[in-house]
Amino acid sequence: MKKTKRAQLLVDIAKRKEEVIARQLAGDRAKVEQDKSKLEELKEYAGQYESERNLLGLSAYLTTNYQHFVDRVQQAIKQQEAAIGRSQQQADMTMRQWVEAKTNTKSMDWLKNKYHTQELLVEDKREQRQSDEFAMRRFRDNIR
Incomplete structure (x- = not known):
């Protein structure tokens, strides 16, 4: 097997790994956005309860329970920020x-191209040698 073909196998493996990581990255980014959205919902929810508390005339007992509830919502907000x-x-x-995998893929591709260039040079030299031998035979045949 030529070096180019072996290097192509490495390129293919590197590309597959890069694609797997790219999909994982997309999922991770979606998770961040989902977590941010959830945080905004919690903050909005807490804001609504805070404004309602100020509008309602609550007894001391209900105010305490209400405050405990708001504290739990605030705790949920902190947990969501940590998430x-x-x-x-x-x-x-x-x-x-992903950046590392992308770099690896580019390196493997560069190596494959280098091997391909080397193989082309070897092939060109072989063809040139054959052409020279053919021309030399023809020249000798013409001299005889």
Whole structure:
């Protein structure tokens, strides 16, 4: 098997790996966006309850329960912000892996092209040698 064909196998493997990582990156980015959307919903929900509390005349007992509920919503917001951080870290890590895979694919492709160029040069030299031998035989045949 020629070096070009072996290198093409490496290029194909590298491309498949790059595509898998690209799909993972798309999923990770979608997760970040989904987490951000969920955070916005929680913030909107908390804002609505906060504004309603100010409008309602609640007893001390209900105010305490209401405040506990709002505190739990605030805790959920903090947890969601942490989830966004984790999702973003995962997306960043996957992005670095994708860049590395892309670089690897380009390297393998460059190597394949280098081997192809070398093989063409060898083939050209062989053809030139055959042509020279043919011309030399013809010349000798004409001299005789």
